[in-house]
Amino acid sequence: MTEAPEPAPAPGQVLVDVEAAGFGFVDVMAMRGEYPGFPGVGAVPGVEVAGRVAAVGQGVAEGLVGQQVLAMLPGFGGFAERVVTDAGLVFPAPHGTRAVDVVALGVNALVADIALHRAGAAAGERVLVRGAGGGIGVLATQFARARGAEVTAVTSSAARGERLRALGAAHIVDRTEASALPGATYDVVVDTVAGPDVEKHLGLLRPNGRYILCGGAGGFPGVESFGPLLRDFHKSLSLSAFSLNSVAPQDMQVSWKRVVALLGEGRVSAVVDQGFPLAEADSALRRVAGGKAFGKVVLLAR
Template sequence: MRAVVVERYGNPASVAVVERLGPEPAAGEVVVRAEAMGVGYVDVMASRGLYAYFPGPGSSPGLEIAGVVESTGPGVPPELVGRRVLGLPAFGGLAELVTVSADRVLPLDDGVESEVAVALGVNALVAEIGLRRAGVDAGRRVLVRGAGGGIGALATQIAAAHGARVTAVTSGPDRARRLLASGATRTVGRDEGPALERDVDIVVDPVGGSALADHLRLPAANGHYVLCGAAAGAPSGADLEVVMEMFHSSPTLHAFSLNSVAPADLRASWGRVSALVGSGRNPGCRRGALPAHRGTGRAARRRTGRRLRQGGAAPVRAF
């Protein structure tokens, strides 16, 4: 089989398409033949050696694939073979055949194309579960940082589908127009957010970085802050000082990773996302399927630093 591999950390030449033996599923695993795969910023970080959980050079990036179950390991019902699924591997997703834990494969409805599934994928699950934990509901005031990215764009749309009033923090008029069209109540420039929007009920933050301290001051009393990424850098000790500064307003800080979510909760969340897709109040995605002969090369180039499109995980057709 073919796979995209990080041969060494760093520059574009360090990522290559190689031939490898196909995997055999171990106990509790399935092998999925990928039809489409998601390429997101976390994969760029992994290829540069900036993501601690990436196994390292010689490994394939990729956290989300859509395709058909080809084989099952011991302890997995054999009737899964032939079913279309969204798979969430612990990396290794940029390959023709991918091993995935059976409790991290989610069913795909017939009406959901593979490219759409991975464009939603991890980003939609993070956004949906994070917002639900923070109590999103009609009339709630939600501020989304990095709203032009994958998690942020979907958090904007999912919060709006719940009837929340959403302020989307982004950059550039084109992204602002798209976010307003997809449900944001208003948009603000990313340098204006802390100055213009305070006393919100929920902040969704996949960005982190040096501006985190300013944004931690935005929730209202008893508000929620969902820190679900660190695209601009990890929190610092100064950020913890701000949390203690806000002590008497009783904020709730959710440090949220999808890795902590139980399989049953993943399936329930994917069911809710799929229902939104089917209802027409759907979290949308920008379509970007590529012909099979171009998919691997484009995936490799995206992994090494080229700007990803608004909408986050860029779907590429598998090999």
């Protein structure tokens, strides 16, 4: 922990008193030096926070002051007691929702919602979610079910599988078992893992199937992993690499409204794995990096 100068909002920015910050695998990658654009040693991780707006810069509505919000950072810097960010990256928190729940939705909810929206996941289709117990996966499972899809969740234990059933998964695949993925096929695959098994999962797509790669917890797949796209040319498969960094703030605002609506209808819930004080970020790092978390790990700033 270090002391930093008190931040102040520039024109078009807001100052947020942080109550909770999300800790995701993107932060693990940044700390390992594996994430493009992270400044390195001495920089502050964290891409999302929840808290109250303390002040606004010129050109921002004064009415935001005092409001509970989710705030995304244009780079990093969220593991702090106060942050500034662009007003377009501030999202109203659902009424009566705790800060830890707001940030547990946060970036992960936007990634899961937009990924499924782009894939056109529809009622009656079969959706496979890789890494279903992670921060994105638990929400992709719920959002796909809310769309009326039949969801298969890939996870690492029977206990995690039962929790995913409670969130709407119709089928569970334990990736540690030799009989994993026993021949079923899918219209959509949401993949938060990547790694060397991309090829195997691409091969599970039905004709006109869509594969959304939106995470890399398992590392970068080799070029050979994408062989099924050509070998199964007749199936007209599609593969999309998706990062929230490519989405305009106004489109994220639209997605957030969809998320909040599902939350209000009781069709989606935030899944908080564990909260750590800001000073124990190293413990949070070990939990996320070790793949032990189910849902979102959160840092508590106050």
